[in-house]
Structure formats: structure tokens, C-alpha cells
Amino acid sequence: MVTVAEAEQIILSEVKDYGSEPVPFEQALGRILAEDIRADRDLPPCNRVTMDGIAISYAAFETDVRSFSIIATIAAGSKPTDIQEPNECVEIMTGAALPGTTDTVIRYEDVEINDGIAKLLTENIKKGQNIHTKGRDRKQSDVVAAANQLVTPALISMAASVGKSVLQVKKLPRVVIISTGDELVDVPETPTPYQVRRSNSYAMKSVLQLCSLQPDLLHIPDEPTATKTELEKCLEKYDVIIMSGGISMGKFDYVPQVLEELKVKRLFHKVKQRPGKPFWFGAHENGVLVFAFPGNPVSAFMCLHRYFLPWLEMSLKQIPNSRFPIPIFAMLNEDVMFAPELTYFAQVKLKLCKQGHLHATPIEGHGSGDFANLLDTDAFIELPMEKSNFKKDELYRVWPFKQII
Ligand code: AMP
Numbered sequence: 001m002v003t004v005a006e007a008e009q010i011i012l013s014e015v016k017d018y019g020s021e022p023v024p025f026e027q028a029l030g031r032i033l034a035e036d037i038r039a040d041r042d043l044p045p046c047n048r049v050t051m052d053g054i055a056i057s058y059a060a061f062e063t064d065v066r067s068f069s070i071i072a073t074i075a076a077g078s079k080p081t082d083i084q085e086p087n088e089c090v091e092i093m094t095g096a097a098l099p100g101t102t103d104t105v106i107r108y109e110d111v112e113i114n115d116g117i118a119k120l121l122t123e124n125i126k127k128g129q130n131i132h133t134k135g136r137d138r139k140q141s142d143v144v145a146a147a148n149q150l151v152t153p154a155l156i157s158m159a160a161s162v163g164k165s166v167l168q169v170k171k172l173p174r175v176v177i178i179s180t181g182d183e184l185v186d187v188p189e190t191p192t193p194y195q196v197r198r199s200n201s202y203a204m205k206s207v208l209q210l211c212s213l214q215p216d217l218l219h220i221p222d223e224p225t226a227t228k229t230e231l232e233k234c235l236e237k238y239d240v241i242i243m244s245g246g247i248s249m250g251k252f253d254y255v256p257q258v259l260e261e262l263k264v265k266r267l268f269h270k271v272k273q274r275p276g277k278p279f280w281f282g283a284h285e286n287g288v289l290v291f292a293f294p295g296n297p298v299s300a301f302m303c304l305h306r307y308f309l310p311w312l313e314m315s316l317k318q319i320p321n322s323r324f325p326i327p328i329f330a331m332l333n334e335d336v337m338f339a340p341e342l343t344y345f346a347q348v349k350l351k352l353c354k355q356g357h358l359h360a361t362p363i364e365g366h367g368s369g370d371f372a373n374l375l376d377t378d379a380f381i382e383l384p385m386e387k388s389n390f391k392k393d394e395l396y397r398v399w400p401f402k403q404i405i
């Protein structure tokens, strides 16, 4: 039996690089960028006007010119027309390129235009005002988005701006989620009173879908030959096998024995935690990893968030010496007592208070089979094994499974 910290360390020492692949940028949301994106030209690419108004030469303003003849009107997207004389100006729109002979833009609110003459209504004018200068944000070939980050809407916007229509992103592992248990029936079926529907598989699949993975689902009966045949095929076909059930001390729990027969090396079996104590983790010599979680829905759900997701993030981001995911801490809202020498992952409701602190209210539920309680809570709070009394206002790490705010 290992501690939570040992289990984490063993799992994170098995991070893998699955390479990268090109994806059209519109389909890359939620993936991890595998290349640096660079500016194809200066950003902005010209001296960009930021207000509708007129453009003048500031030198003319300094020599007391206050009325300017309008010689052209420049729309965004059109080639700028230069002024020739100090008392000339152009009308110019937001987003247009500033003519090289002008250097200052005065907004329409500060001018009066009559018969093609623009008269200034203010003396408060600064040289270079209302201009977003060429290259101010980024220079041509600067990195605008570094590799190993999540492709977000802001990154898609940047890719579009620099004409990067195909992005190289990290390849995702091929994952299968396997349920075991003769008591399980599929969702459309009507279970007898002693059967249950296969909910774990769909819970875990949807968590993975939020990470852009598209896992296959498979069900294996509690029978050693079938377990062996199916697992053997999965070891050929997938990078990661996630299982639920069949790893405890029951008469029909064949999974650990069969995995070892198939040369999946056990890296640990059992973790000093509640829920999720029977968790089995191993690696095949061909690189396939097996996360075999207990069947109890809350246990499987907790283990997936606590162990699989950090492994996935580390595998995809591949930044040496960094820690994923960024830890989130919450303040206990009430005292908790937990005597067993196990790390306790209590289910909590999270609330952000006005001061911006995250508060965690434990909602105990009825053990690891009570998956209804997951709907009333937002996260697991990790209460370390070394203590038994956890006091109100103490801070502990949380593993959210819902959007917090
Ligand atoms: P096991 O770990 O196989 O002993 O299963 C522990 C408990 O979890 C049993 O009550 C199972 O019926 C339940 N269970 C196992 N797999 C699933 C599943 N895929 N969906 C829902 N409940 C499950």
C-alpha cells in the first residue's frame, strides 16, 4: 500500500510524449499547442488610427495652425493619402492606416467641420495621440504564442490574425474506458432490482471529453478468460486503459491477476486514501498504462480527477520541472474529524466569498457508492493522512470537478 504522494509520484514518473499532429485552427480549441506561433508581420502592421476624426501634422499645431483643409477621407483598409501642406488634414476612420506626413489624430468631438475646413475646438492635443503605432504590440517573427499551452479562444484569435490556419498540436493518447461487473447493464436497459446501470463509464468518458479525448467504451464480464482476451486486445490497440471495478478482494475480482498474467507490471496496488483505496496502477512493457480504479462511482470519479488528469496534463504539456495542475486551495468552513490513517478526500461545496477566498463546506453523503452526492458538491478536498482533526479556516488543496464560479 502506498501513500497518496507516493502514488502521485509513481504515476507522474510515467508521463509520455505522444508526439504532435496538424489540426485546422478552428478545430484546435482545448488542445495543447505543440509549436511556437510567430507574428507574420508587425502587430499592428501600420500606424493604426484608434479614433474617427482628422489627422494632422503636430508641427502645424505648434506653429498655431487651428484650421485645416480636408484633402481626403481615408477609410479603414484603404491606402493612405498624404497631406502636402501644413494646413491640410485628412478625415480618417478608426482602423485606417495613418498617412506618413501626419502624426496626430484629433477625434471628431474636438473639431467643427464646415465647407471642407476642420477647425480645432480644443487646445489639449498631444503629439502622436490616438495612434496605435506599427509594431507596438509585437514585432514581425516575435513569438506570439509559445508551445505547450492550451489552445484558448484568445489563442485562436491570434492564430487567425497571423494567418496560421493549421496548428501543430499535441497528439492525444488513445484511451479505452472499461467497466467490469456482472451486475451492470447498459443505460437503455431496465435493470432488475439487483442490477445497476453502467454509469461510471459515462461519467469518466465525459470528464475526458472535456479534455478533448474521445475514449472508446468497453464492458467486460466478471470472468477470467473473457477478461484476459479483451484486455489483451486493448493492450495492442490503446495507449491508456482506464478500468473501474474488479480490483478489490471479492471472489469475482479478476483484474489484477489477469493484468499481471498479461505482463502489465504492477507499480502499486492500494493507496492509503478514502475513497479509492483499492486503486491499481501498472505499465506494460509496450508503454501502455493501466489505471484500474475501484468500481464505486465516487472512488472512480475521485481517482480520475486526482491521478489521471494531472498525468494527462503533464504528458501533454511536457514542461520540465513544472507542477501540474496549478494547485487550488480552499478554506474549510467547518471542523472535520477523520481518524483512520488514510488521506481523506471529502466532498465539498465551494463558494467564492467577497474577499475572493474559496470556502469549502463538506457535504458527506453516504459513502463511495453515493454518486447522487456528487451533484450537490463541486470538489474533493484533500485532507492529509497525518492529521485527524481538521479545523475551520484551515487551508487544504481541492480537486474541483465542476466550474467553480
Ligand atoms: P467493485 O469495485 O467491482 O467491487 O464494485 C464496487 C461497486 O461499484 C459495486 O457496487 C458495483 O456495482 C459498482 N460499480 C462498479 N462498476 C460500476 C459502473 N461502471 N457504474 C456504476 N457502478 C459500478
Ligand code: MG
Pocket (backbone or CB within 6 Å): 180, 181, 182, 245, 246, 295
Ligand atoms: Mg465488481
